[in-house]
Amino acid sequence: xNFPNGIYTIIVIGxxxxxxxxxxxxxxxxxxxxxxxxxxxxxxxxxxxxxxxxADGGELIAVISAAVAASLNTSTYNLNIKSxxxxxxxxxxxxxxxxxxxxxxxI
Numbered sequence: 001x002n003f004p005n006g007i008y009t010i011i012v013i014g015x016x017x018x019x020x021x022x023x024x025x026x027x028x029x030x031x032x033x034x035x036x037x038x039x040x041x042x043x044x045x046x047x048x049x050x051x052x053x054x055a056d057g058g059e060l061i062a063v064i065s066a067a068v069a070a071s072l073n074t075s076t077y078n079l080n081i082k083s084x085x086x087x088x089x090x091x092x093x094x095x096x097x098x099x100x101x102x103x104x105x106x107i
Contacts, residue, residue: 060084 064084069076091099 061081061084065076065079065081068081069079072079
């Protein structure tokens with residue numbers, strides 16, 4: 001049979017969407033079968049005391065604020081720190097050395 005090229009395109013796109021619908025259905029069935037819905041946590045679990053890690057967050061903010069204030073020769077009352085984010089400390093040493101070399105080489 002000799003079909004125009006547009007028909008082949010429509011057939012192939014239809015097959016792709018049909019397979020995607022089948023995969024979606026299989027994944028939905030896995031979700032229903034293997035994952036259980038969680039119960040209401042508030043009614044089951046008692047309220048836990050704040051952990052040591054939560055207390056360390058406040059101390060960490062205080063230490064960082066004091067360090068910034070000391071480097072700027074000002075009081076912590078003059079600072080308004082909005083957020084503190086940890087930077088990636090997993091950079092290899094050769095990468096960190098190259099970055100420092102590029103930064104100090106441009107000064």
